[in-house]
Amino acid sequence: xxxxxxxxxxxxxxxxxxxxxxxxxxxxxxxxxxxxxxxxxxxxxxxxxxxxxxxxxxxxxxxxxxxxxxxxxxxxxxxxxxxxxxxxxxxxxxxxxxxxxxxxxxxxxxxxxxxxxxxxxxxxxxxxxxxxxxxxxxxxxxxxxxxxxxxxxxxxxxxxxxxxxxxxxxxxxxxxxxxxxxxxxxxxxxxxxxxxxxxxxxxxxxxxxxxxxxxxxxxxxxxxxxxxxxxxxxxxxxxxxxxxxxxxxxxxxxxxxxxxxxxxxxxxxxxxxxxxxxxxxxxxxxxxxxxxxxxxxxxxxxxxxxxxxxxxxxxxxxxxxxxxxxxxxxxxxxx
Amino acid sequence: xxxxxxxxxxxxxxxxxxxxxxxxxxxxxxxxxxxxxxxxxxxxxxxxxxxxxxxxxxxxxxxxxxxxxxxxxxxxxxxxxxxxxxxxxxxxxxxxxxxxxxxxxxxxxxxxxxxxxxxxxxxxxxxxxxxxxxxxxxxxxxxxxxxxxxxxxxxxxxxxxxxxxxxxxxxxxxxxxxxxxxxxxxxxxxxxxxxxxxxxxxxxxxxxxxxxxxxxxxxxxxxxxxxxxxxxxxxxxxxxxxxxxxxxxxxxxxxxxxxxxxxxxxxxxxxxxxxxxxxxxxxxxxxxxxxxxxxxxxxxxxxxxxxxxxxxxxxxxxxxxxxxxxxxxxxxxxx
DNA sequence: GGCGTCTCTGTTAACGCTAACAAAAATTGG
DNA sequence: CCAATTTTTGTTAGCGTTAACAGAGACGCC
Numbered sequence: 101x102x103x104x105x106x107x108x109x110x111x112x113x114x115x116x117x118x119x120x121x122x123x124x125x126x127x128x129x130x131x132x133x134x135x136x137x138x139x140x141x142x143x144x145x146x147x148x149x150x151x152x153x154x155x156x157x158x159x160x161x162x163x164x165x166x167x168x169x170x171x172x173x174x175x176x177x178x179x180x181x182x183x184x185x186x187x188x189x190x191x192x193x194x195x196x197x198x199x200x201x202x203x204x205x206x207x208x209x210x211x212x213x214x215x216x217x218x219x220x221x222x223x224x225x226x227x228x229x230x231x232x233x234x235x236x237x238x239x240x241x242x243x244x245x246x247x248x249x250x251x252x253x254x255x256x257x258x259x260x261x262x263x264x265x266x267x268x269x270x271x272x273x274x275x276x277x278x279x280x281x282x283x284x285x286x287x288x289x290x291x292x293x294x295x296x297x298x299x300x301x302x303x304x305x306x307x308x309x310x311x312x313x314x315x316x317x318x319x320x321x322x323x324x325x326x327x328x329x330x331x332x333x334x335x336x337x338x339x340x341x342x343x344x345x346x347x348x349x350x351x352x353x354x355x356x357x358x359x360x361x362x363x364x365x366x367x368x369x370x371x372x373x374x375x376x377x378x379x380x381x382x383x384x385x386x387x388x389x390x391x392x393x394x395x396x397x398x399x400x401x402x403x404x405x406x407x408x409x410x411x412x413x414x415x416x417x418x419x420x421x422x423x424x425x426x427x428x429x430x431x432x433x434x435x
Numbered sequence: 436x437x438x439x440x441x442x443x444x445x446x447x448x449x450x451x452x453x454x455x456x457x458x459x460x461x462x463x464x465x466x467x468x469x470x471x472x473x474x475x476x477x478x479x480x481x482x483x484x485x486x487x488x489x490x491x492x493x494x495x496x497x498x499x500x501x502x503x504x505x506x507x508x509x510x511x512x513x514x515x516x517x518x519x520x521x522x523x524x525x526x527x528x529x530x531x532x533x534x535x536x537x538x539x540x541x542x543x544x545x546x547x548x549x550x551x552x553x554x555x556x557x558x559x560x561x562x563x564x565x566x567x568x569x570x571x572x573x574x575x576x577x578x579x580x581x582x583x584x585x586x587x588x589x590x591x592x593x594x595x596x597x598x599x600x601x602x603x604x605x606x607x608x609x610x611x612x613x614x615x616x617x618x619x620x621x622x623x624x625x626x627x628x629x630x631x632x633x634x635x636x637x638x639x640x641x642x643x644x645x646x647x648x649x650x651x652x653x654x655x656x657x658x659x660x661x662x663x664x665x666x667x668x669x670x671x672x673x674x675x676x677x678x679x680x681x682x683x684x685x686x687x688x689x690x691x692x693x694x695x696x697x698x699x700x701x702x703x704x705x706x707x708x709x710x711x712x713x714x715x716x717x718x719x720x721x722x723x724x725x726x727x728x729x730x731x732x733x734x735x736x737x738x739x740x741x742x743x744x745x746x747x748x749x750x751x752x753x754x755x756x757x758x759x760x761x762x763x764x765x766x767x768x769x770x
Numbered sequence: 771g772g773c774g775t776c777t778c779t780g781t782t783a784a785c786g787c788t789a790a791c792a793a794a795a796a797t798t799g800g
Numbered sequence: 801c802c803a804a805t806t807t808t809t810g811t812t813a814g815c816g817t818t819a820a821c822a823g824a825g826a827c828g829c830c
Contacts (some may be wrong), residue, residue: 105576107786118810123788129810153554154492155786159815164488165532167555173521179514186508186535195550197500215530219488219500241440323716326573341636348713355716378683381658382689383718443818453780458818466778490816495786 106147111131113328115143165195167216170227173202176376184397209236223404228290243405252277260400260418262391267422268301271371271389277433280341285316286329288345298345321351327350334360340433347372347379375425385427395420441482451477460693500530502551503561506539510709519732520639544571558739564627582735582740595753597726602757603636606678606706606724611644614767615676620651621664623680633680641668659688669695675768680716684705700766720762730755734755
């Protein structure tokens with residue numbers, strides 16, 4: 101099938117120039133007479149010519165495609181990030197190829213990266229929030245532009261990350277400022293750096309206030325696990341403030357508290373993380389921390405492009421500060 | 436940068452064969468001696484050779500990439516669909532390139548498709564839930580394999596779609612079966628086919644029961660718009676049952692009803708659509724309709740692949756039936 | 771034992787583009 | 801107005817792969 105479209109030579113013939121001149125026009129080469137340029141443009145338009153990316157990639161050794169490796173692109177965070185990356189990349193003239201993986205283990209990541217490499221992507225963004233992903237990245241060819249997002253801060257790889265620690269600290273501090281004597285935490289899976297960072301920030305805030313952090317309750321990002329933790333929290337009369345590692349956990353907690361008749365925020369205050377669009381419509385509206393996914397996407401793409409252009413594989417690092425969004429799920433404790 | 440990796444000829448030299456034999460091994464051509472095959476395999480492994488997709492795409496005229504055009508990949512539906520497509524495609528050895536667009540107007544869609552075509556994708560999946568997208572698709576080159584998802588049922592383009600009508604009918608019928616005298620509807624944006632289908636199904640169920648459908652209240656998929664509609668519904672004492680076009684609208688409605696002290700499901704029953712993972716943790720747990728995104732992805736990919744292989748551009752059509760998920764947000768009306 | 775047939779392997783020519791160089795045309799300066 | 805320069809255009813040679821064909825053995829059969 102596929103009656104192949106016109107090629108550069110067809111355009112050249114129609115415009116009465118050599119194919120190389122067409123190439124020059126296409127690539128914005130300076131030394132082309134204005135009149136020629138227009139003639140070529142007209143021919144391109146008339147034929148509906150579309151440059152062949154494969155041929156270009158073959159000869160330049162590099163396509164205008166950026167590969168993204170991510171795990172669960174259904175989760176709000178990854179999905180937002182992916183969408184933002186795609187937008188930003190498109191503005192720079194790059195397409196985005198997704199290689200999502202079921203598990204973030206060494207083998208899966210490597211396989212996904214391999215797939216991208218075999219397509220000769222210009223660079224790769226790995227959304228690598230867990231430990232095992234880091235290992236995979238260490239064995240990667242060093243000559244491929246690479247940026248990790250929300251990955252391991254301790255590895256010598258270019259990294260863009262939401263400042264989880266600062267966000268969690270702000271959330272916890274917000275609760276302390278409201279007058280709470282301590283803050284409990286429902287965490288994400290502990291093999292995610294995001295979780296670790298948020299636990300850290302929460303702990304830091306408590307320690308700075310001279311408080312002894314209670315044991316964090318481990319969740320798995322899902323509302324279901326939040327619900328389970330919430331059932332336990334509801335039974336503990338001393339609990340007046342909870343910080344959850346994301347908004348969906350918070351939703352589960354809210355639901356459990358509601359079921360147990362513990363009113364939010366009158367008896368217990370809750371703060372989430374992510375600011376999913378629905379958070380403002382939880383019962384009650386959820387105070388949360390909003391990471392700026394657009395900023396993360398912009399930063400990582402910029403970092404990647406500078407690697408692509410310069411050819412140097414610097415180990416930069418950039419941190420995006422999140423913002424606290426205060427809503428009605430926080431109030432002073434009853435005395 | 437990028438010390439280019441080994442090429443086929445390097446493998447050939449090491450294995451002591453011609454590059455063509457390497458190509459044959461790679462493509463699983465039958466007439467290769469077992470011994471030779473092994474030698475080539477060994478050489479490939481030793482050099483860490485990776486076939487160059489660009490070169491292959493150039494000569495075959497077709498890459499192992501499928502382009503997906505979608506609008507808002509942050510929404511739960513599109514995100515799930517995209518993830519499922521990616522998974523399925525990966526199993527078939529295809530990569531997925533995303534071309535998300537800000538608006539689903541004619542120009543944006545065409546531009547996204549153009550981008551994909553210039554990369555010589557093997558086929559294109561367009562998640563085209565609005566009218567204007569259909570127009571764009573009509574002007575597309577006919578020789579490129581194309582499948583639309585949740586698009587216009589009236590256009591002669593291969594289409595896979597969730598059976599919105601059946602889902603909405605089931606939701607509405609479920610409420611009628613519970614004893615409600617009528618069912619109100621908070622719809623999605625009326626230029627989405629999904630919305631239109633859901634309105635249709637709702638209306639059909641009411642008409643079949645000999646009821647006069649009340650005017651649907653237009654939302655925009657967001658919890659915010661659901662909240663606004665919910666505020667109105669809360670003030671109408673005759674309302675006992677509401678079907679919303681998605682779960683986020685339902686969340687907004689639930690919140691508004693809660694604020695007005697109208698208890699769900701005791702005073703008002705609510706049914707949503709989508710079964711987002713959090714729906715089971717709304718207050719109360721939301722009865723909803725679950726579309727099978729995996730099935731949609733599988734069907735569309737299969738349809739696309741058969742077009743790619745056969746070369747024929749048939750105008751098939753496939754409908755995926757959604758399932759009602761009963762939870763606690765529905766109860767008989769108080770009398 | 772020679773000849774057709776099959777199986778395996780090699781050779782050559784594209785695919786459509788860019789890079790490097792070569793040639794032609796236009797421009798400048800004396 | 802001619803040589804020296806600069807600008808513009810053309811020519812050629814790959815990039816790494818597959819496809820088409822050609823050649824070399826191995827094998828069977830009369």
